[in-house]
Amino acid sequence: MNLQIALLLGQDGIVNGAIYALLALALVLVFAVTRVIYIPQGEFVSYGALTLAAFQTGRTPGTLWFLLAAGAVVAAIDIVIAVRAGALGRIGRIVLWNLALPAIVAGLVFWLESDKLPLAIQVVLTLAIVVPLGPMVYRLAFQPVAEASVLVLLIVSVAVHTAMVGLGLLFFGAEGSRTPPFSEAQFQLGGLVVNGQTLWVLGASAVLIVALYVFFERTLYGKALRATAINRVGARLMGISSTMAGKLSFTLAAGIGAFSGILIAPITTIYYDTGFLIGLKGFVAGIIGGLASYPLAAAGAILVGLLESFSSFWASAFKEVIVFTLIIPVLLWRSLTSHHVEEEE
Amino acid sequence: MRTKTLFAALLSAGAVSLAHADITVGVTVSATGPAASLGIPEKNTVALMPATIGGEKVNYIVLDDGSDTTTAVKNVRKLTSEDKVDIILGSSTTPVSLAMIDPVAEAQTPMISMAAGAAIVEPVDAKKHWVFKTPQNDLQMATAIVEHMNNHGIKSVAFIGFADAYGEGWWQQFSKVAEARKIKVVANERYARTDTSVTGQVLKMMSANPDAVLVAGAGTPSALPQKALKEKGYKGVMYQTHGVANNDFLRVCGKDCEGTYLPAGPVLVAAQLPDSNPVKKSALEYINKYEKAHGPGSVSTFGAHGWDSGVLLAHAAPVALKKAKPGTKEFRAALRDALEGLKEVYGAHGVFSMSPTDHLGLDQRARVMVKIENGKWVLQK
Numbered sequence: 027m028n029l030q031i032a033l034l035l036g037q038d039g040i041v042n043g044a045i046y047a048l049l050a051l052a053l054v055l056v057f058a059v060t061r062v063i064y065i066p067q068g069e070f071v072s073y074g075a076l077t078l079a080a081f082q083t084g085r086t087p088g089t090l091w092f093l094l095a096a097g098a099v100v101a102a103i104d105i106v107i108a109v110r111a112g113a114l115g116r117i118g119r120i121v122l123w124n125l126a127l128p129a130i131v132a133g134l135v136f137w138l139e140s141d142k143l144p145l146a147i148q149v150v151l152t153l154a155i156v157v158p159l160g161p162m163v164y165r166l167a168f169q170p171v172a173e174a175s176v177l178v179l180l181i182v183s184v185a186v187h188t189a190m191v192g193l194g195l196l197f198f199g200a201e202g203s204r205t206p207p208f209s210e211a212q213f214q215l216g217g218l219v220v221n222g223q224t225l226w227v228l229g230a231s232a233v234l235i236v237a238l239y240v241f242f243e244r245t246l247y248g249k250a251l252r253a254t255a256i257n258r259v260g261a262r263l264m265g266i267s268s269t270m271a272g273k274l275s276f277t278l279a280a281g282i283g284a285f286s287g288i289l290i291a292p293i294t295t296i297y298y299d300t301g302f303l304i305g306l307k308g309f310v311a312g313i314i315g316g317l318a319s320y321p322l323a324a325a326g327a328i329l330v331g332l333l334e335s336f337s338s339f340w341a342s343a344f345k346e347v348i349v350f351t352l353i354i355p356v357l358l359w360r361s362l363t364s365h366h367v368e369e370e371e
Numbered sequence: 372m373r374t375k376t377l378f379a380a381l382l383s384a385g386a387v388s389l390a391h392a393d394i395t396v397g398v399t400v401s402a403t404g405p406a407a408s409l410g411i412p413e414k415n416t417v418a419l420m421p422a423t424i425g426g427e428k429v430n431y432i433v434l435d436d437g438s439d440t441t442t443a444v445k446n447v448r449k450l451t452s453e454d455k456v457d458i459i460l461g462s463s464t465t466p467v468s469l470a471m472i473d474p475v476a477e478a479q480t481p482m483i484s485m486a487a488g489a490a491i492v493e494p495v496d497a498k499k500h501w502v503f504k505t506p507q508n509d510l511q512m513a514t515a516i517v518e519h520m521n522n523h524g525i526k527s528v529a530f531i532g533f534a535d536a537y538g539e540g541w542w543q544q545f546s547k548v549a550e551a552r553k554i555k556v557v558a559n560e561r562y563a564r565t566d567t568s569v570t571g572q573v574l575k576m577m578s579a580n581p582d583a584v585l586v587a588g589a590g591t592p593s594a595l596p597q598k599a600l601k602e603k604g605y606k607g608v609m610y611q612t613h614g615v616a617n618n619d620f621l622r623v624c625g626k627d628c629e630g631t632y633l634p635a636g637p638v639l640v641a642a643q644l645p646d647s648n649p650v651k652k653s654a655l656e657y658i659n660k661y662e663k664a665h666g667p668g669s670v671s672t673f674g675a676h677g678w679d680s681g682v683l684l685a686h687a688a689p690v691a692l693k694k695a696k697p698g699t700k701e702f703r704a705a706l707r708d709a710l711e712g713l714k715e716v717y718g719a720h721g722v723f724s725m726s727p728t729d730h731l732g733l734d735q736r737a738r739v740m741v742k743i744e745n746g747k748w749v750l751q752k
Binding site for chain 1: 403405407408411531534560561562563565566567568569570571572574575578590591592594595602603617619622623
């Protein structure tokens with residue numbers, strides 16, 4: 027190995043690490059606020075990437091139908107509950123978010139010829155389809171069991187993951203897709219070729235992480251989420267709805283997932299089930315941060331990315347083994363250094 | 372869902388089938404899971420198989436094993452014990468097919484696999500006595516690649532394959548043949564089909580400076596190393612295996628795959644074959660049938676392996692029907708014997724001539740070298 031190979035591997039590891047970092051942040055966020063170990067996080071990566079790919083080949087993505095159907099089911103359930111509770115005032119908002127908004131997105135998709143649109147508009151449309159799925163999934167699968175134990179939530183999470191992978195196969199087929207890069211530019215940096223897309227991934231990840239930081243530190247909703255994460259009961263007593271917090275964290279997670287998918291679709295081929303493994307590596311990074319610390323999770327993600335790219339050079343057959351074995355010493359170290367608090371059941 | 376309805380319909384037909392002695396064919400393919408891109412065209416192909424053979428009605432029971440060995444074994448047990456099938460077709464991948472050998476041998480039911488691994492039928496022992504397969508052996512394909520390399524002055528080659536049975540099988544066959552034919556293999560790398568980056572492996576292969584690189588993968592994941600090599604400026608000759616021979620690979624790999632060579636079954640370039648080639652007619656027959664049902668350009672070589680299993684059955688069943696009635700143990704044994712006795716049967720992928728020691732029966736007429744030119748498969752003479 028010479029310096030140039032090390033630099034190239036390092037670059038590759040950091041790019042992948044940036045994506046894992048985004049997913050790790052989303053996983054930590056969801057776990058802190060709702061105690062859900064969010065396995066379907068990876069599916070949003072695939073859904074985002076493949077929905078964009080479908081637009082670019084001029085097909086109507088299957089996720090659009092999923093959005094309309096999920097919206098209709100959520101609206102039906104919520105309207106029945108609202109009518110029973112006599113709170114008819116809520117119906118307007120339920121219809122707006124779950125029926126009107128998906129309908130507008132669907133209208134736009136059919137009205138505009140999606141394959142001729144500029145990339146930026148396609149990305150916006152993709153996010154408009156995939157991101158609302160986050161809160162809908164929360165409403166349908168997790169809100170009814172929000173007070174259950176972590177184990178029950180994990181089982182529900184596995185079920186949602188399996189269902190979403192199956193739907194992904196139905197929507198996008200078994201074969202993978204790639205999207206054209208955001209920029210074809212190439213830069214020379216002291217013997218190292220850097221692609222425009224690499225910079226896009228790094229830049230977008232950095233911007234997103236800073237935006238999340240500002241959101242949590244400076245906005246009321248961000249502070250509400252932090253409060254819920256620290257003490258759910260206390261936050262509720264202060265008037266923070268845990269349902270609102272759950273939906274908001276799932277929306278953010280879906281947004282981060284879909285955007286990560288859009289970022290890496292030009293770098294690698296995405297399949298309907300690719301997201302799971304990417305999400306799992308984000309999870310390893312999240313574990314390094316104890317599913318609680320954002321900076322540690324991000325650092326862990328970069329470590330996973332680098333470990334992956336260097337082990338693919340030295341021992342490619344054992345790459346995954348090396349990456350996932352990392353979790354054992356980390357767990358040992360964490361259980362030895364931190365006070366273990368039994369979860370209240 | 373469709374499988375279920377079909378299944379329900381067949382169950383009700385099952386009661387009648389004993390009286391009429393219909394032939395019952397159990398099919399298990401990987402229509403979901405990692406091998407879905409193989410299983411889906413195979414499942415579609417079953418619908419095109421003959422509805423009657425030798426004057427007897429044929430019932431097909433199609434099950435999905437989700438690319439999972441346990442499910443496939445469960446399917447086989449269900450098909451043999453509950454549905455009393457006369458033969459089993461499937462499954463799509465080598466590991467799953469290997470797992471099915473024990474239960475089919477136990478139930479004394481012949482099976483025709485649509486997976487490539489030579490280990491499925493070699494060596495023919497007491498259990499594999501019941502097992503046949505239609506896809507070409509990796510060895511045949513590896514030999515075709517090495518011959519092509521010899522003819523084009525390639526002295527050193529780097530190998531990168533899937534980190535599973537497919538990649539490992541290719542490595543064993545290819546390294547053996549290459550060594551025997553004086554080609555130096557300078558690198559041996561692995562990657563997983565779900566990997567998002569192969570930069571490490573690509574850099575290592577390029578630092579060995581090979582004349583050519585062989586990617587041993589299946590379907591669109593094989594595009595990843597090739598795209599990474601092009602991106603890093605590799606200028607040598609590229610080889611792929613027949614595992615990539617579908618149009619999705621061309622779509623995903625795009626201009627980075629121009630000039631790539633691969634061995635493939637003749638069905639891939641059937642229209643370009645000379646009229647004198649005996650396989651041309653039988654391959655075109657399958658292509659026309661499939662494209663009529665699923666649209667132009669939809670055909671894949673994987674579905675054609677499924678078709679060939681149907682062709683073998685259609686040729687063997689009339690012989691067996693003379694000896695025993697379908698639904699009986701004697702018929703299953705007779706069907707097995709008839710399969711083993713098949714000679715010069717023209718399928719979509721080649722000409723099958725079975726023997727007690729060869730349960731594949733394909734010869735060099737079952738492979739051609741193909742080059743990717745302008746996003747099309749072009750036959751190499």
